[in-house]
Amino acid sequence: MKKFIPFFLLAILFLTACSETSTNNKDWTEASWEEIEAAAEGTEVRLYMWGGxxxxxxxxDDYVAPQLDDQYGVSLKRVPLDTPEILQKLQTEKQANKQDGSIDVIWINGENFKNAKENELLMGSFTEVLPNFNDYYNTEDPAFQTDFGTKVEGMEAPWGKVQFVFHYDSEKITNPPATFEELQTWVAENPGKFTYPTAEEFTGNAFLRHVLYAQAEKPSDIYEQSLEENNITPTAERTWSYLNEMENDLWRSGEHYPNSLTELDRLYSQGEVWMTMGYNESRAESLIEEGVFPESTRSFVMEPGSIGNTHFLSIPFNSPNQPGALAAINFMLSPEAQLEKYKPDDWGENTPISFDQLPEDIKEEFKAVERGESVLSTEELEESFLPESEAAYVDWMKEQWFNEVVQK
Structure with missing residues (x-):
């Protein structure tokens, strides 16, 4: 027993020391921002995100990482990984009770956020502690309250906002379709010049949900309602009828659907199809600049509207550097970082920031940004905006499209 006591005391001291150096044993949402900044300085933050x-x-790599190093003394490491794989990694760590993990920040939204929240893979509510979120964002914006129908509850911070648009070659198409009915007519009159990605692919699934919205009495019948198949049967039947009637006039007569947006973009760039599509209303600009898309590329939306969504940054339950994660997210929400992201040079996407809450000088800088000829006006995008439906529609669409269209 006398030999056991010193060993026991040493074990207690060791465990105490470990708990004192582990940042996730402290509730950093109760700390002052000054304390968070001090704890973040000199640390590394690992940002896991889709890298495609x-x-x-x-x-x-070229803007956020250097700025974080200069302003906070934080070293940012970007780790490219698809979001489902990130969640699987977190799930494995949770099952192994690994309290100090390997991920500090994740880029997330939609179904992935729903899965992460339901499986308790996230740190919890943290947005109230972020100065930039509270100073420059409309914290009551409905777009920040739910994510594809899942309540956010402060567990992710809004990083960007995108809307779905169609791109076309204006030298080949004078007047793009204004409605989905007109699209069907256009496809019949121009066989082989249109297609869309498979429902398994994010962009293709979104296109199909647009068709679903268009076939409903009104879009809110879908996005304001939980998925109940009995309630949407008439709308679903009109959707499958629409898609099946169009199929023979698609590229390759609908015998093959692109497996990715990259494949569809390639068909468009080679002139095999005359339209492509995707989230991010300004994504064509960089592709035009690189010579991938023709300079005559323009964009359009159709009635009843364009689905848009917000994407977010969140912190895993076992982030080993929570102060660093909070500092990094706070910077990425700053007016300066959002302005840089808004420019078409690299990313060029829209911002969830509230212009009414910006200082006048930065507001003027945003207004001065030329987003490019292929980008629709902010007014047109806002007028056409439609919210996302709940995440359950994504999986439902994958299954039903395969059964009702591919196998028919």
């Missing part, structure tokens, strides 16, 4: 867009990657 070189413009987005350049924005993080």
């Amino acid at each position: 867009d070189e413009g987005i990657n350049a924005y993080i």
Whole structure:
């Protein structure tokens, strides 16, 4: 027993020391911002995010990382990984009771946020502690309260806002369709010049949900309602009828649907199809600049509207550097970082920031940004904006489209 006591005391001291150096054993949402900044200085923050867009990657690597180092003394490491794989990694760490994980910040929204929240993979509510969020954002904006129908409850901070648009070659199409009915007519008159990605792909699924909205009595019948198949059966039947009637006039007569937006963009750039599509109303600008898309590329939206959503940054339950994560997110929400992201050079996406809450000089800088000829006006985008439906529609669409369209 006498030999056991010193060992026992040493074990207690060791565990105490470990708990004192682990940042996630402290509730940092109760700390002052000065304390958070001090704890973040000199640390590394690992940002896990989808890495499939070189413009987005350049924005993080060439602007955000150097600025974080200069302003906070924080070293940002970007780790490219698809979001479902990130969540699987967190789930594995949770099952192993790994309290000091390997991820500090994740880029997330929609179904992935729903899954992360339901499986308790996130740190919890943190946005109230972020100065930039509270100073420059309309914190009561409905777009920040729910994410594809899932209550946010401060567990993710709004990083960007995008809307779905269609792109077309204005040298080949004089007047793009104004409605989905007109699109069907256009496809019939121009066989082989239109297609859309598979429902398994994010962009293709969004296109199909646009069709669903268009076939409803009104779009709010979908986005304001939880998914109940019995209630949407008439709308669903009109949707499958619309898609099946169009199929024979699609590229390759609908025998193959692009598996990715990259594949659809390539078909468009080669002139095989005359339209492409996607979230981010300004994404064509960098592709035009790179010579991928023709300079005559323009964009349009159709009635009843354009689905838009907000994407977010969040902190895992076991982030080993919570102060650093908070500092990094706060910077990425700053007017300066949002302004840089708004410029078309790299990313060029819209911002969730509130212009009414900006200082006049920065407000004028935003107004001075030329987003490019292919980008619709802010007024047109706002007028056409439609909210996302709840996340359950995404999986439902994957399954039903395959059964009702592909196998028919």
